[in-house]
Amino acid sequence: MGNIFDLLIVNPFTNALLLIYAFIGNFGVAIILFTIIIRLITYPIMAQQIKSSSAMQELMASEEWLKIQEKYKNEKEKLAQEQMRIYSEKGVSPFSSCLPTLIQFPILIGFYQSIVRAIGVTPLQLLSLVRGIYPGLENITPNAGLSALLPIQSQFLWMNLGQPEGVKLDFLPFAIPVLAIIVGLTTYFQTKLTMQPSANPNDQSAQMNKMMGLYMPVLLFYFSLNFASGLAVYFITSNLAGIAQYAALGKVNWKNLIGVKSAPKVIDAKSRTSKKN
């Protein structure tokens, strides 16, 4: 399984990353460019996910939906049947917002692994990198040949991309993890800005979204603190690109950032049906 994943995703990604590096000559910029390219390639999937998610939100805020929730609150089976009927009538699939996310995961995981592999901070990792380089790569540019590629210039701005980052100041006994802080902040902003308002802020899904908004920045901050800074560059670029993509679709929720609670647009079933028509 691991080999197939390597063959189909990690190796092609690693080679694409190395090829960009061969042209650019700067591994930090190569990570940024490749992250943006991957984000652009997965944009249609993401757009579909956002649309499906919005459709679900609108449906759940509709009068008809709220009515059946109230009417059958003590009859779970009947409620489920009614919900399925509405899904079917409105042409909304409860899985349609989940599926694109699942498709994106292998891509993101593969990309993550290709960065780790390309940085190659130990002989074992370098062995894996050298083995994965396509033989024809140097035909595209001589800079993609083994002699020219290695060692990969892992210095980018003030950081070594193969090491966790920290800025040391003379008057402080510890290094300031600037990149990890930026990762935490951009993750927080991305989660806040892209969170869709819930029909009922007290329901479990709204609570979970709220939890995600708190845990994800902390989690990614922790990873950036302890792992190679090349990954932090990827996280930051990915977060900013994610916000830009949501903005392009007009789905950025600026009010979330300044703490103004925005209620979802409540629409009745009729208007939704007519919109569709």
Next chain:
Amino acid sequence: MKLKLIKLIAIFGSIIFLTACGSAPSANWPATTTDGQNIYLSNGGHVYSVNIASGVENTVASAEGNVPARFPQKADAALSFFAPVALTADGQMLVGNAATKKHEYFSVDPKTGNINWTFSDAKNSWMAGSLIIDQTIFAPSGDGNLYLLDLKTGKTAKPALKLSEHSLWASPVNDGELVFIVTMEHEVVAVDKAGEKVWAQELDTSILASPLVLDGTLYVATLSGNVFALDTATGEQKWNTALQGNIWGTPATDGSSLFVGTVTGKTGKFYSLNIADGTIQWQKDESGSIIAGAVVSNGMVYFGTELGKLQALDLTGAPKWQAVIENAKFYTSPLISNDSVLMAPMNADFVLVAYDLNGVQRWTFDGK
């Protein structure tokens, strides 16, 4: 509702997956050193000390009774060891930390496990072994510096010599006059005992293994599969032979031939070269890659493959015996000591295995 829960689990699961798949930056293959009686194995969380005759881990007396003589005594997430230890005449064991966050270099008493001193100025992980000349330690670090440390105190004897913008992974060697260090940036550098650079020679690509020095010639194998013979005094090239595959290990010699293994994808080749002019005398195909350097002893040459095979050949290339550990991988050179061939496999149920000189297994050590 359920979907949200599934999404949340999927996201957090993926993050944990990413962490696991990303492989810890300090993950590497083990390294070994011997003092003739004991083998010292640097294998991640500990440096183990094992008696070669018995295969039993050495012990040290403590308040809790006899405990294994390993360093550190208790595993510490901030410490990992993949560099071969250097053993000094005055009984010190020197090894650097390969972990990503802390970069200490330790002098340890191998008999007690106590730390004598610590050097903490390096800015990256330690993967290479050190060389001791008189009272000076030549220690190449992951931050690209060659540190010259005082053997007694661990304090810098001279300012560090910056040799590379990249990690130094190969242990230095010397010929009694000069110390030779190779870099990922394609260079072989010679420094004198005072730590002054004498010459530097640029080769075709990255050099991952320590060179071999013999009778005024330095034999250097590069990742692209070239073997170079350089004059030790000047760095001038005497000859160069291109082999098929990448070279990751140090060449071995019996004095008249060089023995070099290569990596050709998932398979390997093993070569014998004439040491005088580099011509290929014979070669053999191997079903597994040969990552680590071979070892020559008593008219035999030994090497391990990535398919867990230890191969013993005579010097004409005729196979004498082989030992295979299913699913294991050999990335570390064999050690010959006390009439034993010692191997440190990866992916096996044990971390050390000893064979006699006929290939019969003597013992294994599981490191638990």
